[in-house]
Amino acid sequence: MAAQPRPPLLQVEDLEVSFALGRGRARVLDGVRFTLDAGATLGVVGESGSGKSTLAAALARLPQxxxxxxxxxxxxxGQDLLRISEAQMRALRGQRIATILQDPLHSLNPLLRIGTQIAETPMVHERLPRAQAWQRARELLAAVRIANPEARVREYPHQLSGGMRQRVAGAIALACAPRLLIADEPTTALDPTVQVQYLQLLKDLQRTHGFALVLITHDLGIVARVCDRVAVMYAGRIVELGATAQVLRAAAHPYTQALMASLPTAAGVAGSLPAIPGQPPDPALPPGGCAFHPRCAQVMPRCRSERPPDVTVGPAHLSACWLNAEAARPAAAAERST
Ligand SMILES: Nc1ncnc2c1ncn2[C@@H]1O[C@H](COP(=O)(O)OP(=O)(O)OP(=O)(O)O)[C@@H](O)[C@H]1O
Ligand code: SF4
Ligand SMILES: [Mg+2]
Incomplete structure (x- = not known):
């Protein structure tokens, strides 16, 4: 009998996050869908305001x-996080799902020793005695390559450099061996050399601990180095999703193409997201049809009124664009007729 494919670790379907607006609601995330296998890394890129942090927070059921x-x-x-109690969700957050949020330098408690902050999770969620939890804290500080963990564990956040505080945020996230780590721009506050070291550390930790990673970033260079797959977000929707090498080599969606085309380097993948003329839409005033249409160089009449579907453009490669839908139609028709 053929082996059954393993279900993904995480399956997100039609996720919608919104805020009250007049008598209705405005959507900040609109129909987000993707899957993530155990141990895999998904990069999420998109301009400021595209909904990346909203997605990171929603995955841990912590909407802003x-x-x-x-x-x-x-x-x-196997369980729908939107259907379980807050107590069950809290337990999962301590044990199976960890987050490093956009500004970890400020997410540490300035009044508590580093050791207290790392030891809290295993003490609460695994009921580990204090001495053992502090031993775990020292081990985790060593794992995130903080020198002299015996002394550092007793220090306060202000006694550490920015890079060290970032590592401490990583140690807190790993304190209960999560299966899923959601990291929202974990390196933006760091200088470039420390960024590279921190990303290498994350990858090393991932290899050792085996967690899946959702890595949110502005930087396509980081995606190219670190992520198996990439999701490109625009106006609260994933407009392209696929293997990183495939998307970076042959982007299917005009938004991704515009990002790639305006990158400064010949390699096309180093550096932060470049500017594309025009502004991304305000969630309170979404354009009709394809949200990218006011800025799209290839816009067609139907783009202004009809929302494009997700179209399969290659193996596990999706693009939400009418151009791709039209290109796929003859192929689909030919398949049906054979
Ligand atoms: N509480 C809120 N009320 C209304 N709108 C909000 C709220 N929080 C976020 N938004 C809007 O939701 C959109 C997505 O914001 P989000 O912070 O997820 O973007 P982002 O992609 O993480 O941006 P950045 O790259 O700047 O971090 C933005 O247009 C933002 O203004
Ligand atoms: S659907 Fe139309 S407007 Fe949107 S990206 Fe595709 S071609 Fe451009
Ligand atoms: Mg953000």
Missing amino acids: AGLAITGGRIVFE
Whole structure:
């Protein structure tokens, strides 16, 4: 009998996050869908305001103030996170799902020793005695390559450099051996050399601990180095999703193409997201049809009124664009007629 394919670790379906606007709601995430296998890395890129942090927070069921998860499913290890109690969700956050949020330098508590902050998770969620939890804290500090962990564990955040605090945020996230780590721009506050070291560290830790990683970043160079697959977000929707090498070599969506075309380097993948003429839309005033149409060089009449579907443009490669839908149609028709 053929082996059954393993279900993905995480399956996100039609996720919608919105805020109240007049009598209705404005969508910040609109129909987000993707899957993530155990141990894999998905990069999420997109301009400022495209919904990356909203997605990171929603995956841990921690929507930012004023926002609510208003639709869809987040199936993690077989259970829908949107259907379980807050107590169950809290337990999962301590044990199976960890987050490093956009500004980890400020997410540490300035009043508590580093050791206290790392030891808290295993003490609460694994009921580890204090001495053992502090021993775990020292081991984790060593794992994130902080020199002299015996002394550092007793220090306060202000006694550490920015790079060290970033590593401490990583140690806190790993304190309970998560299966899923969601890291929202974990390196933006760091200088470039420390960024490279920190990303290498994340990859090393991933190899050792085996967690899956959702890595949110502005930087396509980071995606190229670190991520198996990439999701490109625009106006709260994933407009292209596929293997990183495939998407960077042969982007299918005009938005991704515009990002790639305006990158400064010959390799085409180093550096932050470049500017594309025009502004991304305000979620309160979304354009009709394809949200990218006011900025798209290849816009067609139907783009202004009809929302493009997700179209398969290659193996596990999706693009939400009418051009791809039209190109796929003859192939699909030919397949049906054979
Ligand atoms: N509480 C809120 N109320 C209304 N709109 C919000 C709220 N939080 C976020 N938004 C809007 O949602 C959109 C997505 O914001 P989000 O922070 O997820 O973007 P991002 O892709 O992470 O951007 P950046 O790259 O700047 O971090 C933005 O247009 C933002 O203004
Ligand atoms: S659907 Fe139309 S407007 Fe949107 S990206 Fe494709 S061609 Fe451009
Ligand atoms: Mg953000």
